[in-house]
Amino acid sequence: MRRYYRGYDPQRILSVAEMAYVARHRLPGFAWEYLQGGAEDESTLQCNRSAFQQYRLHSKTLVPNDPPILAGSLVGSASQLPLAIGPSGFNGMLWPNADVELARAATAHGVPFTLSTVANASLEQVRQQVPDADLWFQLYALKDPSLEQDLLQRALKAGCSTLVVTSDALVVGNREWDRRNFASPRQLTLANKLNVLTRPGWLWRVMVPAGLPTMGNLNAYLPDGERTALGAMQFIAEQLDTRLDWQRLAAIRANWPGKMILKGVLHPDDARMAISLGLDGVVVSNHGGRQLDGASSSLDALARIAPVVDGRISLLLDGGVRRGTDIIKALALGAEGVLLARTTLYGVAAYGGAGVDRVLTIVQEELGRSLNLMGCRGITSLDRRWLLAQGDSQ
Numbered sequence: 001m002r003r004y005y006r007g008y009d010p011q012r013i014l015s016v017a018e019m020a021y022v023a024r025h026r027l028p029g030f031a032w033e034y035l036q037g038g039a040e041d042e043s044t045l046q047c048n049r050s051a052f053q054q055y056r057l058h059s060k061t062l063v064p065n066d067p068p069i070l071a072g073s074l075v076g077s078a079s080q081l082p083l084a085i086g087p088s089g090f091n092g093m094l095w096p097n098a099d100v101e102l103a104r105a106a107t108a109h110g111v112p113f114t115l116s117t118v119a120n121a122s123l124e125q126v127r128q129q130v131p132d133a134d135l136w137f138q139l140y141a142l143k144d145p146s147l148e149q150d151l152l153q154r155a156l157k158a159g160c161s162t163l164v165v166t167s168d169a170l171v172v173g174n175r176e177w178d179r180r181n182f183a184s185p186r187q188l189t190l191a192n193k194l195n196v197l198t199r200p201g202w203l204w205r206v207m208v209p210a211g212l213p214t215m216g217n218l219n220a221y222l223p224d225g226e227r228t229a230l231g232a233m234q235f236i237a238e239q240l241d242t243r244l245d246w247q248r249l250a251a252i253r254a255n256w257p258g259k260m261i262l263k264g265v266l267h268p269d270d271a272r273m274a275i276s277l278g279l280d281g282v283v284v285s286n287h288g289g290r291q292l293d294g295a296s297s298s299l300d301a302l303a304r305i306a307p308v309v310d311g312r313i314s315l316l317l318d319g320g321v322r323r324g325t326d327i328i329k330a331l332a333l334g335a336e337g338v339l340l341a342r343t344t345l346y347g348v349a350a351y352g353g354a355g356v357d358r359v360l361t362i363v364q365e366e367l368g369r370s371l372n373l374m375g376c377r378g379i380t381s382l383d384r385r386w387l388l389a390q391g392d393s394q
Helices: 015-027 031-037 043-054 098-108 121-127 145-157 176-180 192-198 200-207 229-239 245-254 268-276 298-309 324-332 344-353 354-374
Strands: 055-057 072-074 077-079 084-085 114-116 135-139 163-166 182-184 259-265 281-284 314-318 337-340 387-389
Touching: 015 031, 015 344, 015 354, 031 176, 031 192, 031 344, 043 055, 043 298, 043 324, 084 098, 084 114, 098 114, 098 121, 098 344, 098 354, 114 121, 121 135, 121 145, 121 245, 135 145, 163 245, 176 182, 245 259, 259 268, 259 314, 268 281, 268 298, 281 298, 298 314, 298 324, 324 337, 324 354, 337 344, 337 387
Parallel strands: 084 337, 114 135, 135 163, 163 259, 259 281, 281 314, 314 337
Antiparallel strands: 055 387, 072 077
16 A cells, blocks of 8 residues: 655655645645545546556657757747646635745746636736746636626736636536535535544634635625625626637637637537637646546547647647656647646645645656656657557557
8 A cells, every 4th residue: 555755845745646645634625625526426537547548658769868858839838848737716725825826836837827717816916926927817708798808808917828718617517525515505514614623734824814715806896795705606606608609709719819728628529610710729628527527538539639630729638637648648649738737736735836846846857757768859759659559559
């Protein structure tokens, strides 16, 4: 049985799995399940990981082990690694000022950071505290056009280079783990309240200063008495535009002068539509297995979508990436890069900014080491010929 390190020095963490282990023991149960859980039977959540095991890596010997080239381009912007930190909400429940810590670590490693509509830090706060960040903004389409337009204007003013429109969360997935933890909306069960008391460090860090954090991007639109986590969650639930379609997406495209990508694509036809609409990229994603249970794994969908895209727009992937070799497999199947969410959230939940920095360092080292062992000179050399799938001949 594996025993992972549980101390206070993040430099002794050797893998993302070990970082997740530490995070699990730092968080109360309800917060861990919010971070870790998926929808219904969690079959898609599990499939996101198992899909990577269906591929093996080819390797060539007697290739000099010069430092492999890891830098490249993501959606037209320079990136020191083939990855960005993807959007995630309510991160302040894991660590104080978590969104800013994530942005700082991303910037230190030369990769983009994506701020969610439902982040705890606002666009303005992140830009002020991390002025050099390559800041992307994730948008949930809203029913009120004036509010949506104001968010877009704020994103432009904050210097966001890329807009990421999420399409797969118009209806919230059946996350049974979440429902079990609450006796009524936002009211923890007695068992969970008692469990919180077993995590005094979390209580002191997260709850003692000011209680549960609010959602910074939405506070400006809430009445004075409702600028709370509950108020913001009720607001976004009421404002989500469940009628989002391609025509509506075209209107958002017309109102955004920068780069724009669509997150939540699993079908080749949707990739074709994104190309025809003039988008700059798509993210192959099933929302981390938190929406439609039984949906395709992101990696399997990538293998079907890559031949359709064929380099005409940027192709990214999220879901299940935990190792440098996972990134290699995604790039070999046609992705330009990956978005990390849970992977970096383990780091921020365990050690704050130092944990995120350590996770990115681990992934970078794994990526470089694995390319060396494969005899591959850099990420731009990766293609399908470096993979051996189950059923393939040698």
